[in-house]
Amino acid sequence: MLKYIVKRLLAAIPVLFVVILITFVLVRLAPGGPFDEERNVPEQVLENLNKRYHLDDPAHIQFFQYVGNLLQGDFGPSYKYPNRSVTEIIYSGVPVTIELGFYALLVAIIIGISTGLLASLKPNTAQDYVPMSLAMVGICLPSFVLGPLLILFFGIWFEWLPVSGWGQSANDKILPALTLGATYAAYIARLTRGGMLEVLSQDYIRTATAMGLPRWRVVLVHALRGGLAPVVSFLGPAAAGLLSGSFVVETVFQIPGMGRFYLQAAFNRDYTMILGTTIFFSALIIVFNLITDIILVWLNPKLRHQTFKS
């Protein structure tokens, strides 16, 4: 297993390199630079700024300088926030985004799996149609609509939950987690239902029932393990989606996470921030996909033998 993990991680390095290269080129192609302001910046000041941040060096020199610094762990200073380094900003924003993503994932898994499970047990009845229609609504409703709706109900009309902030008042993490997790809950519900329906029609389930095992044991212990396979393989892209979906939720709820910094960096043409956050997110996504693959394989003994022994 260790050899497998190492092989996967080594293969990730060229992927990251290509990501850095493409991002580097793209941000510099976009019109407008980090120091463009509404008021004219005096020539001399602009010259000094460009010199300080090495923006007057030729592009390929800048690229190799950047990669060189990167290998030493230095993401560079932020152009927009001059007294903060990109590393500092990432460290302040990442724990928040990961916490938000984690709660959203919990919400998605708990609501999604339980709803999908319920629906799969009595297919084509009300117990199936109602949750699945709700799931459809959840998938279609974007977070920038759902978020404000939840805020309106729970924050403004009933005044039960705070409308923005993270960690400033009790319960301000509930609405953002719900908003972000809702779409994924819907996907997971549909996937669980599909997976469970397939597994529940298998012979070994019929055997277990015939052998007199209680229904809950058949479903939860024997069927769920196989039925969750599509959900597990969805978790990789779901984690990626949660990270990028956090941008909208963070803006709606004013959460100080990476998503908001990423958006601001793009608008501000803060080259180093954009690169730093892109690299960080790419690395996270690569790691999540790796973890997902490992879990998938571990869940299925047949695959386990194939993958790890080869």
Added chain:
Amino acid sequence: MKLTIFRIVAAATMLGALLSCGSKTETNVEKGNREQILYVANGSEPRELDPQLTTGAPEHNILMALFEGLVNEHPKTLAITPGVAESWSVSDDDKTYTFQLRDTAAWSNGDKLTAHDFVYSWKRSLMPNFGSQWAYMKYFIRGAKAFHMGETDDFSSVGVKAISDAVFEVELENATPFFLKLLVHNSYYPVHQATIEKFAPIDQPISDWTKPANFVGNGPFVLSEWKLNNLIASVKNTKYWDAANVKLNGVTFFPIEDQQAEVRAFRSGQVHVTHTPTMAIEKIGYYQENEPELLDIVQTYSSYYYELNTTKPPFDDARVRRALAMAIDRDLLVGSVSKGGQSPGYTLVPPDPQGYVAKFHFGYDIEKAKALLAEAGYPNGEGFPEASILYNSQDDHRKIALAIQQMWKSSLNIDVGLNNQEWKVYLNSRKNFEHEVARAGWIADYVDPSNFFEIFLSTSGNNHTGWVSAEYDALIQQMQEEAREPQRFELFEKANKLLADEMPIIPIYYYTDINLKSPSVKGWYGNVKHSHPYNRVYLEEVKK
């Protein structure tokens, strides 16, 4: 069966947990009223809190709490009042200002504040490598421009001197009647030399000194917390010379850039007041109808106009430019399109109730506009080349551009397109003169018409019209050298008339600041600079 019951119970438990933990907690507004802490929604996250480096309004709002300059502004009239300087005198030729600093002036760490601190700070902002974008505001001082351009590295050639610990003297290039008004800008604030030098040399802008653990300031409040994209908190500075009269115990700023989130934060009691130039446009109507007492609409000294690229035909013809300007129904625009209580603008410079109000206005006249357009060679709009209005992607700009496009079509029969671009792309396009018509705005740095007129000097980097006029340049030069008010007003009027004749820009309206304010906020008055000194603000619970 058991499964279903189990699931129903689980769902009910979750719902119950959700509802029970969401009981009514104290809002920030209630807490703030009790503890005298003001909560402000402040727009975007500040780039920096170094007063000589920042350029934006959100930063200035915060710096006003953390620092104090030589002078202050009266919260209602904007009249200049003593700050760190308890008195001052001006020489007979109006070129030398001598400030007497009060001996109770101190830094938040207890150090005494002296004239040497001002010399150090002003020198720092003029150092060529430091990169202060507001250095040009100090060019009124003798020798400042030469020093900033690197022509000399001897700061004693600049007219900034500490005569003694308590006496600070400034010599100007020309008599500048509005010089005192400049001093309230954050680039003129003093900074604490010892703290800065602990972290970086004088002209190194990247430094840790503004982090809360290291921060030293001289304002009514001192920085206590700075969580990125989360909040900036300040607490009362007990060493401030006027601390006895400061009623607030702290001010906390929330960097909320999303306009919808800002309104929600106010509605739910998270903030007492919003301190951004404008608010979500579709919410203005609701508040005007239902809760007008919460809405704070203030005329400001800022102008919204369209810049015409005079290097591209047909905009090189002044008749075309005047025709376009006269064909816009500004009353309709401010009444039905922007709806924020703005005033229609027929001159570049907004009216200043305490000072200059422009006399000549060109007016809304469709017949005259049609005649001018025909005279220029485009009768009834025939043959008018392709052109478009460039603006940055924002709803209010789009609505105005759309309305003006329709007005030009219906009254002049010309087709003008709309070109919206993202902010930085828009800035870039405008800088490269890719536009025919470009939306622009100018918020005055200080309340004096010269600040507006100077935009259209032929050498100004903020002039995106390509319009060059030696007569205008000479007029502005005269303006800069004239100190007597009646003569200055005459020069302003001349410049105003020249701009109306040549029309390189089309004035549209004068901005209003539209904010939400809780009734418990007292001592917070509207003024044309949207400036609210916190040392006179306090909170009082309003009896319902």
